[in-house]
Amino acid sequence: MNTITIAPPPKTAGPPIQKETTAGNYFVANYPPFAFWKAEAIPDFHAALDRAPAPGVPLGLYTHIPFCRKRCHFCYFRVYTDKNAEDIKGYIDTLLKDLAFYANKAVIGGRKPRFIYFGGGTPSYLSPDQLRFLTEGMKRQLSWDEATEITFEAEPGTLTDHKLRAIREMGVTRLSLGIEHFDDHILEINGRAHRSKEVQRAYAFAREIGFPQINIDLIAGMVEETEELWKETVAKAVALQPDSLTIYQMEVPYNTGIYKQMKAEGKLVAPVADWETKRRWVNYAYSEFEKVGYTVTSTTTVVKDPAKVKFEYRQGLFNGADLLSIGVASFGHLNGVHYQNHHDFQPYVDAVNAGQLPTYRAYVVPEDEKFLREFILQLKLGSAEASAFIQKFGTDPRVQFAAPLAWIKEQGFLVEDGDTIGLTRDGLLQVDRLLQEFFKPEHRTGRYA
Numbered sequence: 056m057n058t059i060t061i062a063p064p065p066k067t068a069g070p071p072i073q074k075e076t077t078a079g080n081y082f083v084a085n086y087p088p089f090a091f092w093k094a095e096a097i098p099d100f101h102a103a104l105d106r107a108p109a110p111g112v113p114l115g116l117y118t119h120i121p122f123c124r125k126r127c128h129f130c131y132f133r134v135y136t137d138k139n140a141e142d143i144k145g146y147i148d149t150l151l152k153d154l155a156f157y158a159n160k161a162v163i164g165g166r167k168p169r170f171i172y173f174g175g176g177t178p179s180y181l182s183p184d185q186l187r188f189l190t191e192g193m194k195r196q197l198s199w200d201e202a203t204e205i206t207f208e209a210e211p212g213t214l215t216d217h218k219l220r221a222i223r224e225m226g227v228t229r230l231s232l233g234i235e236h237f238d239d240h241i242l243e244i245n246g247r248a249h250r251s252k253e254v255q256r257a258y259a260f261a262r263e264i265g266f267p268q269i270n271i272d273l274i275a276g277m278v279e280e281t282e283e284l285w286k287e288t289v290a291k292a293v294a295l296q297p298d299s300l301t302i303y304q305m306e307v308p309y310n311t312g313i314y315k316q317m318k319a320e321g322k323l324v325a326p327v328a329d330w331e332t333k334r335r336w337v338n339y340a341y342s343e344f345e346k347v348g349y350t351v352t353s354t355t356t357v358v359k360d361p362a363k364v365k366f367e368y369r370q371g372l373f374n375g376a377d378l379l380s381i382g383v384a385s386f387g388h389l390n391g392v393h394y395q396n397h398h399d400f401q402p403y404v405d406a407v408n409a410g411q412l413p414t415y416r417a418y419v420v421p422e423d424e425k426f427l428r429e430f431i432l433q434l435k436l437g438s439a440e441a442s443a444f445i446q447k448f449g450t451d452p453r454v455q456f457a458a459p460l461a462w463i464k465e466q467g468f469l470v471e472d473g474d475t476i477g478l479t480r481d482g483l484l485q486v487d488r489l490l491q492e493f494f495k496p497e498h499r500t501g502r503y504a
């Protein structure tokens with residue numbers, strides 16, 4: 056990479072810090088933020104599909120299943136709770152047609168997906184027969200025989216022994232259980248469909264069936280969370296001995312039920328814990344897991360055995376892999392272009408059934424932003440190796456990002472160790488607000504917590 060234009064201006068004051076949880080997106084999931092992806096770039100995305108992939112870039116596959124039993128009050132995903140069996144059958148047919156648009160394009164270049172991810176929504180909302188029909192149809196178009204990780208998100212209350220066996224038989228290697236909390240009152244008041252009894256039953260079935268990896272998700276700071284209930288939830292999570300644990304700090308985006316209620320009541324502050332408390336709770340959970348031998352491997356995860364438990368989907372994404380995404384509102388990245396599909400059900404289904412790619416918006420990522428994107432995403436894992444970036448992009452992040460790194464150091468969050476640019480635990484728990492410092496000025500959202 057020769058031309059770099061993104062050095063942020065030196066600063067010492069840093070961004071304002073918000074203590075309370077207010078409405079809006081807080082977490083950094085991609086770069087640049089989705090708001091900068093535009094319909095005008097769709098022709099560039101379609102042109103990119105007719106080019107061969109860059110040598111050595113792995114391919115991943117994401118499938119979005121947008122159905123849920125109930126809408127959780129904190130949910131900001133594109134989900135539907137009112138679709139009938141016919142709608143769901145039609146959606147599965149549409150997914151297979153969506154995949155067919157890509158299967159013979161130059162962008163695939165003979166690659167087979169290395170990692171596959173079923174997300175939602177609730178993929179486990181589908182019946183065993185629907186799952187078999189979908190996955191067999193997918194495999195006929197793009198073989199799964201080189202996939203080393205197949206992740207499947209599941210809501211505990213939708214799982215039976217029979218369905219879990221079907222999920223394992225599809226080839227799923229990593230089952231991700233959306234538990235969120237173990238207290239029934241907290242689950243209920245936050246609009247979750249399942250209860251703790253279903254969690255214990257589903258987890259026991261899944262263990263018995265022998266999934267190679269079971270991840271459980273928790274959320275720190277749900278409505279009415281208390282210190283005591285959080286500690287109990289962490290103790291129950293430790294007792295399950297999952298292969299990995301993911302903890303999200305509660306954010307309250309504008310399209311959530313919680314925000315709607317805040318708006319109706321004229322409130323600016325969400326009825327959930329402040330950011331400092333949420334970080335403290337996550338840190339408590341990490342410490343409890345560390346006591347029994349787990350390792351913190353990112354801002355949101357601890358794993359039992361890092362040598363054995365990989366998360367290839369995330370590794371691929373954070374290292375510039377291609378991601379072919381199918382389904383309503385799903386996000387992908389192919390040949391240097393980000394894209395998102397239509398974000399409403401009917402326009403998505405109608406476009407595919409009319410023989411059109413269902414692209415809603417796209418963004419051609421310039422070279423300097425590829426470097427920036429990979430660097431900030433890797434900081435979410437806790438550290439980045441400068442030499443790997445020099446080798447891949449010809450630029451040293453310690454030089455390129457001297458100003459934001461100096462600011463992070465001033466705050467006491469930076470750990471420099473030779474080639475490694477790392478974050479302290481405190482820094483890691485608030486990495487998303489620190490990452491804004493690396494953004495191009497025109498991409499900053501101005502929200503810091």
Ligand code: SF4
Pocket residue numbers: 122123124125126127129130131132134175176177210233
């Ligand atoms: S189960 Fe997940 S995707 Fe479905 S409504 Fe709840 S948070 Fe959203």
